[in-house]
Amino acid sequence: MRVFTTFEEIEAATGEELGVSEWVQVNQRRVNEFADATGDHQWIHVDIERAKDGPFGGTIAHGYLTLSLIPWLGSQVFTLQTPGAKLNYGVNKVRFPAPLLVGKRIRAHVSISSVIDIPKGKQLTVKHTIEIEDEERPACVAETVVLLLP
Numbered sequence: 001m002r003v004f005t006t007f008e009e010i011e012a013a014t015g016e017e018l019g020v021s022e023w024v025q026v027n028q029r030r031v032n033e034f035a036d037a038t039g040d041h042q043w044i045h046v047d048i049e050r051a052k053d054g055p056f057g058g059t060i061a062h063g064y065l066t067l068s069l070i071p072w073l074g075s076q077v078f079t080l081q082t083p084g085a086k087l088n089y090g091v092n093k094v095r096f097p098a099p100l101l102v103g104k105r106i107r108a109h110v111s112i113s114s115v116i117d118i119p120k121g122k123q124l125t126v127k128h129t130i131e132i133e134d135e136e137r138p139a140c141v142a143e144t145v146v147l148l149l150p
Contacts, residue, residue, distance in 0.1 A: 025103065
């Protein structure tokens with residue numbers, strides 16, 4: 001676990017992989033609960049029998065479910081203990097290169113893409129690559145943006 005206490009430490013880590021999270025299995029219950037929370041009950045996610053004959057041979061996790069796991073997976077890799085507020089500013093670029101079959105395990109590779117000065121502090125961009133166990137392509141690649149205010 002990397003712990004950053006100053007803006008200078010964060011800037012020095014730009015371009016560096018900070019680490020890798022633990023593996024987590026994405027099971028059907030999690031997918032169903034996400035479907036309930038979002039109202040997205042598309043059969044490819046929740047209908048096990050129908051999905052067996054679908055393009056992936058089984059149900060797949062919602063892309064946005066995978067994306068929503070980034071804060072939790074990232075918290076296993078690094079923490080920001082800088083003074084001041086840390087605000088989720090958004091997401092720059094998100095891609096879902098490969099389907100995440102339900103039952104597979106994922107983990108996050110985390111690196112700092114950039115730290116730029118803004119009038120009220122710093123803007124931190126963090127790249128998250130969500131690896132699928134035993135798969136060549138990742139489930140998700142996303143750049144999250146955090147505002148660091150002194």
